[in-house]
Every structure is written in C-alpha cells, then in structure tokens.
Amino acid sequence: MLNIKGLEKRFNIGTPNEIQVFNGLDLNFEKNKCTAIIGPNGCGKSTLMNLIAGTLMVDNGTIELNGKTISNLKEEDRSEFIGRVHQNPSMGVSPSLTILENMALADKKNNKFSLKFLVNKKNIDRYKELVAQLDLGLENLMNTKVKFLSGGQRQSLSLIMASMKHPDLILLDEHTAALDPKTSHVVMTKTKELIDKYEMTGIMISHNMRDAIKYSDRVIMLDKGIVVLDKPSIALTEEDLNNIYIDRLDKAIAV
C-alpha cells in the first residue's frame, strides 16, 4: 500500500552540522493496518512522517502510495490521499474559526474552492453527527471558536477533520502526547475506530509503549534511521518494548 524504497534524507547539507537521518531506509505498510512507530528522540520518526506527508522532500529514494509515486508531489498535492493529525492540537484546525466553519472547510478538502458560501445549512446535521461520536459534547458548541476549546477537544476535532474524507493513509504524529490520560484514551479509541470504519491505513508515532501495542497491528522501532524492531503487536508486551528501549539506550550511553 505504502512502499518506501531507499529513502535518504540529510539536514544542513554542507555544514559542520550535517546530519544523516536516513541512509537507504526500506519500509512497507499494509493496507488497512495501523503501524506504531516508536524510538528515541532524533531517531527519525517525525522526519519520516514529514517525508511521507510532503512537508519535507526526500533527498533520494521513492515513496509510493497504491503504486503511485508521491515523493515528488508537493504537500498540498498529496493531501488527496493523506490525512494528518499533529502533536500540536492547533495544527489541524483553524483556531479563529468556529467548529462548524472548520468542519465545512474539511468537508471541501480536495475540491475546488469557489465564491459560494462555505457553510451550507443542509450539512450542519451531518457535521454535528460526526463530532457527536466523540462524546465530548462538541455538537453543542458548533458556533464556538476553536481557540476556546480545550486541547483534547481541539485534537479530537482535528482527528474528525483529517479523516472526514476517508483518506487512504492517516498519519498520527504523537497526536495524544499533549493530552491528559483520560482524553488521550478517548482520542486513541476513536482513532482506532475510525481507521477500521473508514478502512484507512494508519501510521502512528508514539512514546507510550502501552498505546503503541494496544492500538496498532504492528510495531516498528527506529533508531538512528534504522529499523531495529518490526513485529506484530500481538507478539509484544509493554515489558518487551521497555526492555529493548532500555537496552538500546544503555548501548547508546556505553558508546
């Protein structure tokens, strides 16, 4: 479904601070499966997300989605197939607009924007239904500006907006890291539900080992741009992951 071949990415090329994040990474992601990517800071998780989304461009290598090369497309041209929820709850919404206006914008994704009025009354009930499934009461706050919502509410709205047009691929970039445990659980459960319901392929970055196992089908651990673990979630326990993590960290310190 998503095939990454020979991925190379360097930063600060030609300066003393040059960093090679990926040097020929190969990864394949299966359709309708959710993969959790874990790994220490600086291992290349976020860079990988940015390369897939098009926020960053690859130096070398290709990224194919459903057989189509997307690595040469601009971010806005990839959005047709990709939805993304960021770590920062404000990144996926327009804070100075209301929930209703944000939903209407998301509903127009990949369509031509014209001089017609954006908010169409006949869609309001559909938007309300979509946000009502979060059980956060957002359906009663449709005319509230998003900047007045809590981080959890905003992130949940981002999730609904990113998945609204059922993209093939949904990127979840530590999307519950800024939320309290209870809200995090709500958002995670909903994420899993939506991935199954809309038959999306999910890639999720997480620092929470339990979440990484519980809400995914497969866990990949990256370290210094290399895959050091790639197993089905069922075959892993939180303890396993923690041990591997500590093991690798110890090695890093020993070096």
Place this chain on the structure above:
Amino acid sequence: MNGLIMTSIEQGLIFAVLAMGVFITNKVLNIADLSVEGSFPFGAFIFAKFLLMGVNPVIATILAFAFGTLAGLLTATLFTKFKINALLSGILTMNILYSVNLRINNAANVPLSGQRTIFDFGPKLLILLAIVIVVKLLLDLFLKTEVGYLLVATGDNESLVKSLGQKSDNYKILGLMLSNGLIALSGALMAQYNGYVDASMGKATLVIALAAIIIGDTFMKNSSFLKNTTRAIIGAIAYKLIGGFAIDLGLHPNDLSAINATIVIVFLLYNNFFPNIMGKLNKKGGRDYA
C-alpha cells in the same frame, strides 16, 4: 455640525476604506504589508492620470482599485515566489511605487481643481458613507465564501490549508491584491476629497490604518456581534474625530502627529492593561476562555 468635526468624519470614512484594506493583510492574513504608504498615493496618481485623460471619475476611481491590486501582486510575488521576507517585500514595493508615482503624471503634485469628481453626484458625507458601506458589505460577504474562509485559514494555520489540498500562497497573493486595491481606492477618494494629488500624501497612512484597527478592536471589545470590518470603520472615524476634537479645542495643527501617536498609545495601553475592567462592566459580551 462643526466644520472640523464634519471634515473629520468624512476623512475618517476615506480612511475606513484604507483600514479595511490593511485589515485583510494585518488581521486576516497575519502579514505586515508595509507597502501601504506607496499604494495609497499610487491609487491617487492613477486616478488623476485617468481623470485628466477624460475618463469618468467613477470609472477612474474603479481603475485606481484595479491598479492597486497590481501593487499588491508585486509585493505578493516578492514574498511568495521570490521568498523575500514579508516586511522587506512591502518596503521594496513601497520604494518602487515612490518612483512609479512620480512617473505616472511626471509630477510630484497634480492639482485636480475644476475637474469632475465623484463628489459632483451629491453631498460628500453621503457618497463616502455609501462607498464605505458597499465595500464593507462586499468584504463581509466575500469572507463568508469558500475562498474567503481559505484566506482566514491561511492567516490562521497554513498547514491546514495545505492539508485541504490548497496552495496557501495563492491566498496570500489574493489577499495582498485585494488589500492594496482597497488602499489605492482610499487614495483615489482622498485625491478627490482634497482636490489634488501629492507624492507625500501616503505619509503616516500605515499608522492611521493600524490605529483604526487597534481602536476598533477596543470598541465593545467583548461583543461578538461587531464584525471586524465594522470595527475598522468605527476605529478610522474615531481616530479622525479625536484628532479633530483636539484641534477644535485649540491644539496647534503642528502637534497633530504627536497627538495621533498618543491616541494610539492610549488605546494600546487600554487594550493591554485594562481588558478585565470593561469585561466586567460589559455583561452582554461573552468572556474569552483563552
């Protein structure tokens, strides 16, 4: 009504068009466009050029708007295509326009006395009021459209716009064009109001526009009923009125610049330090849960 007060209101209405233009870049797009002091007289010179060619003043005024959008296009090109920082793009455009303005009529000063103007059709106040209301309503309507909302979203969160499959740069270009069109329109109105065009007429226009926006924001701060365009209009008129009153009270016109700056400082102080006092008094408005 006192002549000075009347003049203040009329000039306030002209600057309301300017303020609505600056509102698009400053508040909607979150871009500081400094080309204002070039595009305001640019509109005036373009108007004078066409008027003296025998073009109907209404059409010449509309042409000033159209050419103004081109000034915005220049800033937008420098900013989005050449990746020059927004502040610098605006300053460069302003400098280019200084020379262009002098070239348009090959003069730094063009008298328009004896020429037809849009004020031939009725009382100045009513004509200006009508123009301001039309501009405001059109702008409000535009901001409710799909494209209008994308303009707001671009200023708010560019990554969202890209995730919607849209090129955010296109909306910056559109916003800058629209903004400079309105600024040039305001310049064309001022030319007709004053009866002359002068190369230095753009002086302090950016401060006036920002002051109008700041004062407008302060006015009934917690009311969600007032649209931002209405605030800009109220702010522009209030700004001119306060200055008018000051002179009416006997202050020397030479001190006006300092007084105007003081007005802005006072409103900013109020905005920064006394938000809660009025919030408590103004129970009708909702509180901000930021």
